[in-house]
Amino acid sequence: MAHKIAVVGDKDSVLPFKILGFDVFAASTPQKARETIDSLADKDYGVIYLTEAMAKEIPDTIKRYDAEVQPAIILIPNHKGSLNIGKDRIQDNVEKAVGQNIL
Amino acid sequence: MARLNVKPTRMELSNLKDRLAISTRGHKLLKDKQDELMRQFIDLIRENNKLRDEVEKELTEAMRAFVVAKSLLNESFIEELFAIPDKSVSLNIEEKNIMSVMVPEMNFSVNEDEKESEMQYGLLNSNSELDDSIDRISNILPKLLKLSEIEKTCQLMADEIEKTRRRVNALEYLKIPQLKETIHYIQMKLEENERASITRIMKVKDMGT
Numbered sequence: 194m195a196h197k198i199a200v201v202g203d204k205d206s207v208l209p210f211k212i213l214g215f216d217v218f219a220a221s222t223p224q225k226a227r228e229t230i231d232s233l234a235d236k237d238y239g240v241i242y243l244t245e246a247m248a249k250e251i252p253d254t255i256k257r258y259d260a261e262v263q264p265a266i267i268l269i270p271n272h273k274g275s276l277n278i279g280k281d282r283i284q285d286n287v288e289k290a291v292g293q294n295i296l
Numbered sequence: 297m298a299r300l301n302v303k304p305t306r307m308e309l310s311n312l313k314d315r316l317a318i319s320t321r322g323h324k325l326l327k328d329k330q331d332e333l334m335r336q337f338i339d340l341i342r343e344n345n346k347l348r349d350e351v352e353k354e355l356t357e358a359m360r361a362f363v364v365a366k367s368l369l370n371e372s373f374i375e376e377l378f379a380i381p382d383k384s385v386s387l388n389i390e391e392k393n394i395m396s397v398m399v400p401e402m403n404f405s406v407n408e409d410e411k412e413s414e415m416q417y418g419l420l421n422s423n424s425e426l427d428d429s430i431d432r433i434s435n436i437l438p439k440l441l442k443l444s445e446i447e448k449t450c451q452l453m454a455d456e457i458e459k460t461r462r463r464v465n466a467l468e469y470l471k472i473p474q475l476k477e478t479i480h481y482i483q484m485k486l487e488e489n490e491r492a493s494i495t496r497i498m499k500v501k502d503m504g505t
Contacts, residue, residue, distance in 0.1 A: 196387040209362045209433050214384040239389045240444045260455060262400050263389055265448035272359035275352045283345055286454035290337055296345055
């Protein structure tokens with residue numbers, strides 16, 4: 194089944210992804226980002242890339258889609274650098290599964 | 297360990313013995329599942345960690361380059377350049393089954409309309425920094441897509457491992473000891489009853505003589 198890929202985040206960070214053929218949705222406020230993600234999840238988007246700066250504001254929305262097979266919400270850094278939220282999520286997964294951090 | 301609240305009868309004893317056999321088999325199976333999940337998870341999460349490091353580093357650099365390029369140009373030009381992308385990425389998600397965890401298997405295909413003409417925008421309103429940043433982002437693409445697949449898989453597997461561990465522990469430390477204790481209790485009780493009735497019969501016999 195064919196799926197689409199979306200990028201959500203502040204305008205400066207997401208624009209370059211347009212050249213790759215991703216669907217770009219600029220969201221200026223966390224509220225807007227949340228609505229965008231919810232509406233994208235309803236459609237057949239398989240992967241949603243979200244900037245970390247935005248992800249910081251809406252952790253509960255991301256958590257809601259963690260248990261679903263799709264969409265996969267993947268955090269990407271923006272031009273100001275990584276906020277380490279993506280890394281923290283990996284560490285959380287390790288701790289949840291193994292019981293302690295082995296990385 | 298608290299024993300179950302059941303009547304000490306032969307019927308219950310046989311029921312409980314069946315339950316114990318099933319619980320033990322279930323525990324063994326779940327334990328095997330947990331071990332195998334863990335083995336695969338550890339390989340995957342290591343790769344995930346490495347890949348994320350690389351992607352984050354490269355992506356940040358590429359985005360910095362893009363911001364620099366953008367600052368040199370008028371914003372409306374930039375939007376015009378990106379108005380019609382020359383590539384399209386299509387994504388096929390198939391569900392794969394790893395130890396009964398449904399994980400997505402993502403197949404990407406990048407359709408480039410014309411490969412030879414890489415830059416589909418005019419030379420007039422663009423600059424070399426822009427070319428550079430777009431080149432970089434294009435190079436990250438395969439890694440980024442791979443990361444998506446692995447990260448989602450890890451996420452789902454972590455949930456499943458946690459669930460399995462709870463089940464294994466519940467069986468190992470609660471259910472099985474409980475059943476064993478109750479079976480022991482019933483056996484003792486039945487033996488006691490037997491002894492009581494033997495004594496009674498002996499007593500009755502004595503009275504007759």
